[in-house]
Amino acid sequence: MxxxxxxxxxxxxxxxxxxxxxxxxxxxxxxxxxxxxxxxxxxxxxxxxxxxxxxxxxxxxxxxxxxxxxxxxxxxxxxxxxxxxxxxxxxxxxxxxxxxxxxxxxxxxxxxxxxxxxxxxxxxxxATGEAPEPPENPMSADRVRWEHIQRVYELCDHNVSETARRLGMHRRTLQRILAKRAPK
Missing domain, CATH: 3.40.50.2300 (Response regulator)
Known part of the structure; x- marks a missing residue:
């Protein structure tokens, strides 16, 4: 055992x-x-x-x-x-x-x-009170950014213009990001 x-x-x-x-x-x-x-x-x-x-x-x-x-x-x-x-x-x-x-x-x-x-x-x-070990495969910075954009997009009820305004980015740039697959 x-x-x-x-x-x-x-x-x-x-x-x-x-x-x-x-x-x-x-x-x-x-x-x-x-x-x-x-x-x-x-x-x-x-x-x-x-x-x-x-x-x-x-x-x-x-x-x-x-x-x-x-x-x-x-x-x-x-x-x-x-x-x-x-x-x-x-x-x-x-x-x-x-x-x-x-x-x-x-x-x-x-x-x-x-x-x-x-x-x-x-x-x-x-696990008890000690801090967990860092993950073997942490998310990349691109993936973290993509996740954040997806979360704001979801909170804005999938409204591209409102999401772009809240993220401070151009609407077309956001549309291109949303059209792509999630980075690894």
Whole structure:
């Protein structure tokens, strides 16, 4: 057994809620967490996760941020209300600083970008007060800029002119940026 598996085995409560609407990721990550020793319950929607929370509040949770029927932050708040000591990790394919801040303010202990490796998820779940290690593959400066533009664009209800005004850039420049794919 590895050191991490020993840590998990020593936990008094290994219950974990995994909420993600991507079935392939939910299945793969759920199996990986089970093999490491967690007792995993999966959910594919906010409604299903809320139903699981009414039955029992898990000690750990790995939650997707954006789901078809709502936002994973609602589950963070519901779980915090039922169990203050729960360790919650947020996952998202939309890695923006504003969403990370919202997740941590709601009560998540960490925020990981999809696709998250099971080992990274376990490290985040088991991390104590010390600062987390820097990511292996941090976002490039171009990607951070693109994410910020996308977030402002979303907050402006996809209004290009208003987004350009708020970002202090020309509308056509913004249109060209929005038409391109996200940088790596």
């Amino acid at each position: 590895s050191e991490i598996e020993d840590q998990i085995a020593a936990l008094p409560d290994r219950s974990l809620l995994l909420l993600d609407d991507d079935q392939a990721l939910r299945t793969r990550l759920g199996r990986a967490l089970e093999t490491r020793g967690f007792e995993v319950t999966t959910a594919e929607s906010v409604a299903e996760a809320s139903q699981h929370l009414r039955q029992a509040a898990p000690a750990f949770a790995v939650l997707d941020m954006r789901l078809e029927d709502g936002n994973g932050l609602k589950i963070v708040e519901d779980l915090r209300a039922r169990r203050e000591d729960a360790r919650i990790i947020m996952l998202t394919g939309y890695g923006a600083i504003a969403t990370a801040v919202a997740a941590v303010k709601a009560g998540a202990v960490d925020y990981l970008q999809k696709p998250a490796d099971a080992d990274d998820v376990v490290k985040a779940l088991l």
